[in-house]
Amino acid sequence: MRGRCCHYPGRMRPLAESMAALREIVATPAVSALAAAFQAEGHEFALVGGPVRDALLGYPVSDLDFTTSASPDETRAVVEGLTKQIWDVGREFGTIAAKVHGETVEITTYRADTYRDDSRKPDVAFGDSIEGDLVRRDFTINALALLLPEMRLVDVSGGVEDLLARRITTPGSPETSFTDDPLRMLRAARFASQLGFTVEPEVQAAMYEFSSRLEIISAERIRDELVKLLSTDDPVPGIRLLVETGLAELFLPELTALLETQDDHGRHKDVYEHSLTVLRQAIELELERREPSTAGPDVVLRLASLLHDIGKPATRRFERGGVTFHHHDVVGAKLAKKRLRELRFDNDTIKRVARLVELHLRFFGYSDQQWTDSAVRRYVRDAGEELERLHILTRADVTTRNRRKAERLQHAYDDIERRIDELAEAEELAAVRPELDGEQIMAVLGLPPGPEVGRAYKFLLELRLDEGPIGEEAAAERLRAWFADGSG
Structure with missing residues (x-):
């Protein structure tokens, strides 16, 4: 759809430009069809999180994430009216993925889940409002939604203000946020590098206090966040944050x-x-x-x-x-x-x-x-x-x-x-290879396949590296001399 580059402008564009960019996204065949289909069935439907943030920052949007009041079964029923390409890979977490008009989209039912102290997976609970869904998200700058098709921006925790101030903080207390999902601590470091934003002091303090909570997160999820951090234009601020908060010590x-x-x-x-x-x-x-x-x-x-x-x-x-x-x-x-x-x-x-x-x-x-x-x-x-x-x-x-x-x-x-x-x-x-291959070596020395052929191959490789190309005839002569000398 819109290609992702490596560089974030980092500063929020004027509101008129931002809304124009969002209208451009909403006007695409995939989004307009989805918005109309969910509205026809009486469900709320919204573009949410990263795509809204990126559009407000003037960054090209590539991944489309949506949230809805519809249950997973209701979501699937709506989407089946638009496409046959549907995946239930995230169904247990309320997510249905599909390809609509050539665009891959993910649609997730409003959530209100948390992690248990000893669990790597959340206890999935579906919510009943867009506001409740946004409050449980990782950071205020990602707790933004655009209700469709009416184009109403929902910002329950001051995410727009934080975009303007270039700061990373959580919708509720960071202690609650990081207890709910410890991987968010790594995401804070990644966004610090990706966006060039400052992580608020109380968030950094909570990262330090709750760093041991990361132990319940799988190695694969930690690896993926590390890769995302290293893939930013300047990973160093995020890496410093991970070291200073003690998180890096754990992985x-x-x-x-x-x-x-x-x-x-x-x-x-x-x-x-x-x-x-x-x-x-x-x-x-x-x-x-x-x-x-x-x-x-x-x-x-x-x-x-x-x-x-x-x-x-x-x-x-x-x-x-x-x-x-x-x-x-x-x-x-x-x-x-x-x-x-x-x-x-x-x-x-x-x-x-x-x-x-x-x-x-x-x-x-x-x-x-x-x-x-x-x-x-x-x-x-x-x-x-x-x-x-x-x-x-x-x-x-x-x-x-x-x-x-x-x-x-x-x-x-x-x-x-x-x-x-x-x-x-x-x-x-x-x-660089020896000038004689295995078949030629066996022919020159009259050998069957075996370890001696491997030793001869290594001799010829060293000869090639030391002297450069000398020709097959000279290589064969040197090989015979080496073998006759008993070195083989």
């Missing part, structure tokens, strides 16, 4: 552990602040280098940037008046794997993030002694599909205030990228 303790490496004596840089700076710089480079066809933020890169130094607390040593973090890249990769598994990330994401964390130090030292072509080939081989992300992460990892050092590192990485491009053009470097 990302490796991040808060970086605070332990802060050094008041100036023996090394602040690893926590450094990590946040790297994340910001990586996002800037990501956006600069992103292909036009790329869809959405690079969550793998952003996770790796945030977590790249989480191995430092465990490896910090004080030696000869200084501080070392030997092997923090390897330790960090293991910690990243463990944490992302516990947050139920998919295996591909876990593998990619861990590989970037493991490799993020590999480049440093190139500026002191230029690598051989063989070393450059190995760098590309080891990075594999993560090479472009590794380029960005390594550049973003330079946060020194020493201008001369920063420029030297930038020039060094410019040089290695140039050499990679030159070698790639000459050798098809991105797909």
